[in-house]
Amino acid sequence: MNIEKTNLDGVLVIEPKVFPDSRGFFIETFNSERYSEIGLNEPFVQDNYSHSCKGTLRGLHYQLKNPQGKLVYVIKGEIFDVAVDIRKSSPTFGKWFGTTLSDKNHKQIFVPKGFAHGFLVLSEEADVIYKCTDLYTPGDEYGILWSDPKIGIEWNFEKPLLSEKDAISPLLKDATNNLFK
DSSP states (O other), rough: EEEEEETTTOOOOEEEEEEEETTEHHHHHHOOOHHHHTTOOOOOOOEEEEEEEETTEEEEEEESOOOOOEEEEEEEEEEEEEEEBBBTTTTTOOOOEEEEEEHHHHHHEOTTTEEEEEEOOSEEEEEEEEEESSSSOOTTTTETTTTOOOOOOOOOOSSOOOOOHTOOOOOOOEEEEEEBB
16 A cells, blocks of 8 residues: 555545456555554444535535544546645644545545545546444534635535535634634
8 A cells, every 4th residue: 555644634535455457456455464564553334435416516514523534436537635634733734645446546535534535427437435433423513614714625516416405604813613622
């Protein structure tokens, strides 16, 4: 595996080894021993699968009482995946990191607890898998507005397809009671 540390402490881009042959390829998408060696020791307890069409933007989401670390990868298509530091005591509070994940580059991103997460679908369709370190908890869902000018994420997409919830998420400055310390 190739591991790339990012400008946000704990956010990692992971390139698993790909074994191509004349039939296609094989990738080990997760191995607890190998991932433990790079510091991902917490067990993953839930897998999520998302299918979306081009221009869909999901996020920026997080849970507060039951925070989730997420290991995200794409099995079909291409997305721009983003993590935003929402830990008030962090020197990188309000900063973001984004990377392209696709079925061609096979990259993964690990987004630790304390970060909001979202992605934009760049291809006609995308199938996204993410492993979570805690279970989804109804009522513990929070969001930050995807287009918050203070954060300044460079989505390079004018009018994404949004859920009603994502369209009215608060700005970071208005979510101060619902952030990590």
